Each structure stands twice: as structure tokens, then as C-alpha cells.
Amino acid sequence: MLTTASPAPCLQDIPHGPTLVAIGNFDGVHLGHQAVLADTARIARAHQWHPIALTFDPHPTVTIGRTAPACLTPTERKVELIKKMDPALCVVVLPFDSRLAAQSPEEFVQTTLVEHLGATGVRVGENFRFGARRSGNLQTLRDFGAKLGFDVDAVPVLGDHHGKFSSTRARHAVAAGDLEDARTILSRPHSLSGTVVEGQQKARTLGFPTANLHWVQEALPPHGVYSVAVDHLAGNGPAGKLGLGVCSIGARPTLDAGFAVETHVFDFEGNLYGSRLRIHLMHRLRPEKKFASVSDLKAHIEVDARVAKTQLEGLLASTNTNGTWF
Numbered sequence: 001m002l003t004t005a006s007p008a009p010c011l012q013d014i015p016h017g018p019t020l021v022a023i024g025n026f027d028g029v030h031l032g033h034q035a036v037l038a039d040t041a042r043i044a045r046a047h048q049w050h051p052i053a054l055t056f057d058p059h060p061t062v063t064i065g066r067t068a069p070a071c072l073t074p075t076e077r078k079v080e081l082i083k084k085m086d087p088a089l090c091v092v093v094l095p096f097d098s099r100l101a102a103q104s105p106e107e108f109v110q111t112t113l114v115e116h117l118g119a120t121g122v123r124v125g126e127n128f129r130f131g132a133r134r135s136g137n138l139q140t141l142r143d144f145g146a147k148l149g150f151d152v153d154a155v156p157v158l159g160d161h162h163g164k165f166s167s168t169r170a171r172h173a174v175a176a177g178d179l180e181d182a183r184t185i186l187s188r189p190h191s192l193s194g195t196v197v198e199g200q201q202k203a204r205t206l207g208f209p210t211a212n213l214h215w216v217q218e219a220l221p222p223h224g225v226y227s228v229a230v231d232h233l234a235g236n237g238p239a240g241k242l243g244l245g246v247c248s249i250g251a252r253p254t255l256d257a258g259f260a261v262e263t264h265v266f267d268f269e270g271n272l273y274g275s276r277l278r279i280h281l282m283h284r285l286r287p288e289k290k291f292a293s294v295s296d297l298k299a300h301i302e303v304d305a306r307v308a309k310t311q312l313e314g315l316l317a318s319t320n321t322n323g324t325w326f
Helices: 031-047 075-085 105-116 138-148 168-173 179-186 294-318
Strands: 019-023 050-056 091-097 117-123 151-155 191-197 211-214 224-233 242-248 259-266 276-287
Touching: 031 050, 031 075, 031 117, 031 151, 050 075, 050 211, 075 091, 075 276, 075 294, 105 117, 105 138, 117 138, 138 151, 168 179, 179 276, 191 259, 211 276, 224 259, 224 294, 242 294, 276 294
Parallel strands: 019 050, 019 117, 050 091, 117 151
Antiparallel strands: 191 211, 191 276, 211 259, 224 242, 224 276, 242 259
8 A cells, every 4th residue: 555654645645647756765865866856846847747756664675674774864754855855746655565575567567656656757766676576677667668658767876076976875974974975965964863761860960961862763873972953843743943962972981871862952941851853963073982080071071062062153153043954
């Protein structure tokens, strides 16, 4: 069964009439994805077709029993970013289950693209594979298109002097702590999201109360301290800016407190327990370190906060005051 993800329309509201369907995992919604999706919306508008972004959840590797790559954008965030690009894009999330994994290329084309989505045109990457055991390729899709009445365009891969824009490159950049390259690829800072849970409150005794994020799905950078911009994700309502701060990711060795993703939001007073936050990683301040004493730790946290405030001054001046940070 096809589903659509909020804020996209529900299944019965998938547009009737000719559609232009862009297919991809779109994890990260990076510059390459953005070019495909923007072009899909533009061409569809010119032909008075309906633009559709077809994506999958979970990642196909999960269903076939392999380890999924680190996540850049959970499905909810992926849909949000695509809709921000162009509200006309209908985002259809196809559950990638064992039934779908077993479909032949012909069955996928006939049932999903033709019967459910009414594809007049399809846009995919040059290395597109589909169907059971990835047995279908770009030429297979073109052959079906010629037979069933839809056009197929392969989208060239974009890049820069460092290489192709890809989800794999973005994951490697995050894993290496290269936030600048990750931001180049994604066109925004990499972010982490989760629910605030009650911690051991040891940071509060140092004068820096923190929000401890649980159930973080996104790829983590190396352990260390980061300057961040923080959004508050208000349930089913609109998200909004919460503030700026510093985030510690790691095992907290000085306090022997175990792994945590904890964020101190500057000049914030209030209870965030149960709230969902999105932490945009702006700059890496330093790697994680075990200090000789708690007083040394406190002194370094104070330095981290001062440096972070200096780094983030330009963000306040350059970012629109409405909505979320990114």
C-alpha cells in the first residue's frame, strides 16, 4: 500500500491526471537531490502535470537484512525539506517491506508508477536500480516506459571539485567531523533530533543545565563539543527557533556519566522534558576530553560557551527571524 507523509496529502489525495515522478531515497535531500526535485517541479508546472517525489521507508537495505547506512534525514525531516523546496511536490512514501522487495521490475512499474501514480514521466539517477535483487536498471525502465506510455529521464550527478554530491559523501563528512563539507553537500548544517529526557543533572551543578536528547536517529559526528542552533519541534504544530547553544556528544568521561547528546541553550529558562528538539551542528569546538577535575571541566565549558557565542553571532544577524533556523 502506498502512503503519503505529512504534510503531503493522504493516499486518496494523490493527484489525478498526468504526473511526473522523481524516484529516490533522497536521504539528506542534498544538492543533487534538490536539483532533481526542483527540475521535476519546474517541468511538471510547464506541462501542467503534477510533480511527485517517490521515496521509501525504511531504507531498502533494512528489509533485505543488511545494515542500513547512517541516516541523514529521518522520513519526517525528509518530507519537510522536500515540501520546503516547493509545496507543489506531493511526497509519496512507499513502505519498503518484503512484498515490495520481492516485486519484479515489471510489477513495480505497472502497479506503483502506472496504476497508483499515473506516471506520464519518470526521473531517476543514472545508476538507478529497482525490482527484486535490483534486477532492473535504467534501460529496463526506459523499455517499460516505451511500452506503457511514460517518458524516462536520467538525471546527471552534480558535484564540485571534491567529488559528487551524494548521501555517502555527506555521511563520510559527518563521521569525520568535517561539518563544512557536510554543509556544502546538504546546503545546510547537519542536524540531530530527539526527545528531551531527564538525565543525571550533573551539568546543572556546573551552572550549565542541558537538554538530553534520546532516540536520535541521525548520523553522529565524532565525540566532542559543538556550537549549535536549536529548533523546538512542537508536536503536530509548527516548529520554531528555541535558541543557540553548545552541544556535547560523547561518553562524558570526566563525570563518568555515560554516553549522551546534551545541549545547553543560552539564556533559556524552562522545562523541556518531553519536548522534541532539532540540533543544527554549526562548528566543532573541540574533541571530547577527560579533565583532571570537575573544576577544570567547568572552566573549559565556560570557554566553550564564550567561543560558541562568538561563532554564532553572524547567524543571528543573517537568519530570518521567522520559522526554524534551517
